[in-house]
Amino acid sequence: MVRTEPSAADRHLIRIAAGLGLKLSPYRLERWRTAGLIPRPGPGTLVRIGNTKVYTPETASLVVGLLTCAQLCRTNEELALLAFFNGVSVSPDPLRAALLKTYFPQYTKTRDQRDAELTRIPADFRDEVAPEYNWAEAVAAIDMTEHEAAVRQMRDNLRRRRELAKASRTELDERVRGVLIWLNAPALPTQDHVFMADLRASMAFAGPPEQSRAAWLLAAVCHSEQLAERSTTSGVERLETFLAVTDDDLRALREQVRESLDAMCYMATEGRSSRFPFTSSETARLASRMLVEWTTARQAYPPGSRPAQVLVDSLRSLWSLCSTDSVGEGRAVFERRTRRRVYGVGDLA
Template sequence: MIRITAACGLKLSPYQLERWRTAGLIPRPGPDTQVKIGDTKVYPPQTAALVAGLLVCAPHCRSIDDLALLAFFNEVPVPFDPVRAALLTAYFPQYSKDREQKDEALQRIPAKHRGQEEPWYDWAEAAAFVDMENQAAVRQMRDNLRRRRDLATASRHELDGRVCGVLTWLNAPALPTHDSVFMADLRAAMAFAGPPEQSRAAWLLAAHCHSEQLAERSETSGSERLDTFLAVTEKELRSLRELVKEALDAMWHMATEGRCRRFDVNSPSMARGAGRMLVEWTTVRRAHPAGARPAQLLVDSLRSLWSLCSTDSVGEGRGAFECRTRPGR
């Protein structure tokens, strides 16, 4: 194997070879993993392609999990078990951390204010507090709100309060379309009729939240998500990878004003993010119709928001809006 990769201009060390064998990334020599040519047993071309792919990804990675994920999302034929283990490591510690952040945010709500609204309201407010950490989206919403004449001289504190209010209702089961004050804030924060480069991060965050409002909402636990993911087959895993890559392309197309159509997963951090999206979708897809695709859900959610925000206001027109947001254009 070392000689084969050297012939391709790649350097494979004995240490790497053994480390990857131990981790299950490449098979050990044996009757089931080698073919006989004359009196010599060699790895088949598929294994050589696998090792070559790992060697290309390896310089960017510090751990086996990162290598497995980066190779997987770059379509290197990595074995199923190490990829599944890496996805578990990427998703569940972050899932627990996110839950802890929301629980901490919930505890910061004054006790006298908790439970005054519907049972879901406190949790929606806690989720909004966490979403406020998305600095790019919050900054865009705040700047868009300031463009409204009555908020032109508003303090940052007031504007942040309005942004948090918008995010609270975006994390609620449904938007209060009957509330004219809230809808005015939502229309201003989204600024669909304004320069898109000033609102793309805000649109992505809002579309993600609103897509959950369009789904069938249900409570899940970490153990339920784990069981759901462990039931995923190798074939399903490859299919899920394509759905995630399609969704990343759609988001990147939107974020770059249509200049770029493909999002390259070229670093461990990007691979971990894509991996978390994949594991999340194994549970989230149950709340959507069979065959739903996350990329299309994102666009449908954004168009739904556009439609709601265009009521009682003059927008650019549905045709023009769809031309600016259609994936793959």
């Protein structure tokens, strides 16, 4: 805690913040210095103005950026993440620590959830099929509870089929679960006509996009892994991969994640918003987990792949699989109808 009068350099920062309508205390500055969010006075961090040394414009800009985001955060870790995804040049060390602290507890929680779902499958049933199918069934069970809007849209789309118009909620949910199981499996059973009919109906590509965007988004995310080279990685391997990422690559990954979230936001909000809002610590944590995950996941795709493009390619692949030679509007018509309203990715669509 600061127990003396603030230095001339700190007073200069406080005046800059006040000029922007922001309140900055010397105590907050010291807490940020202790956390490594801003540099301590020293060579390269101060410039001379007359007879006074003050912080460089870069540090002043950093402090203003942190101060703007601070009111939305409770901890320094949350502040580092939210500021980073809002374009602030956060110091690398506290940023990397915050990214790892955010990602790995959720990674462990997700793994434990899947393991718990696997144990719910009767042993006799688990032994009858390949491990990949059991894993897909466990993930589908989680999807059913965590993506209610998508499940509801898929269920409503299935009910439009004449033979399912009076089907019970239980039957429709089982059909949705079957679709999600195979979307999470290594590949779709395209020769299974019953399954493909359910997939085609649940996606309702021929219908108004606003009635199925949530379903399309979930299906595209799941199916994108079927377009990649599947492999198993451990937590240690993911950590080593992330630690090898350079600072420049970290900033590039941020832009790719923001681009992907913009596309998801456009689709999930049925075209009402084309920008994902980084206005809370929750949104920053979501983006952070995506960034760390992508550092490993991108190795399964061709070099230069971007998550937003992967999402679009996955959606197009699903549409193609759900089309037939005798029925359908054609890819060009589909893209014209949905380019802006569905993807919201600009020239990626």
